[in-house]
Amino acid sequence: MLDERARKLLKALVERYIAEGQPVGSRTLSRASGLELSPATIRNVMADLEDLGLITSPHTSAGRIPTARGYRLFVDTMLTAEPLDPNAAEQFEPQLQPDQPQRVITQAANLLSNLSHFVGVITTPRRPGVVRHIEFLGLGERRVLVILVTTDGDVQNRVIVTARDYTQSELVEATNFVNAHYAGLDIEAMRERLRGEIVALRDEIAQLMQAAVQTGANPQPEEEQVVVSGERNLLGVHDFGQDMGSLRKMFNLFEKKTELMRLLEVSSRAEGVRIYIGGESGVVPFEELSVVSAPYEVNGRIVGTLGVIGPTRMAYDRMVQIVDITSRLVSNALSHKQ
8 A cells, every 4th residue: 555645656757757768766756746855755755666566776777667567556546547539539430431341440450550659459340140051061080060151151161079970861950950940040149049948959969059159159260350550660669679579579479369369359358448567468478568458349249359559658548548439439330330
């Protein structure tokens, strides 16, 4: 627990460092905080904050900078974001043209990057996938090919391993049953109905149905599911512009988009804007990086997540606004398109 004096000094230090990018000394902090304290008193408070792991002193400077833990405390308890400008969304809306969903996604990633000057990321929408036809084909050795065709022409193929071999007549029976009872539903509706009816279904049909639902819910991993824009913006960030090792690790992260998917999928299960600082996400495991993310919707249903990845020394209040506005714009553009 920090007393009010320590909180004000920490808040002033973080805000000053975010604005200028230079370690903050006691004299500068005395002026920035508005507190009438002697430099010696401020140095004592800063020493206490350092003992708590909230700030640290670079080897080359007598000033202090925030740690990831210090940023976390600042974001959770001291961040004062400006009220959302009702005209801001209207200014950016022309940049998202809802002629094609994929184009909206690409435009949104670019918008996030351009507004933040960092990296914009967004997952492609998880489509409901209204099923037109499902077919099961035996491949032998307890393997079955599941073919799922949606009403928009999307075809997904998945080879599954079953508990036993199925005869061709059993697979035909399962195919006919599924198409007669489940065609015209999306994957989520199929899943819900299956939960209620699974006890009444014959075992072999139930197992194949579960496999079909899983196929529709989990697209093939090689499909592009994350759009990234502005990776090169990190080259201009002073905080790690000289550290080629860190930059190399970051670019490897963006190339391995499946790891970004994990982070954004976790974010999609939360309401509103989320902030991950330093290695908190477990997916962007670098002290120098933070992520600000939010889910977006289509007709009231969360279908994906978008966000900004940048240095821990970012203007979090501004990033929250950028991510929040973009989330609303994408939701509106895709909902109008449906």
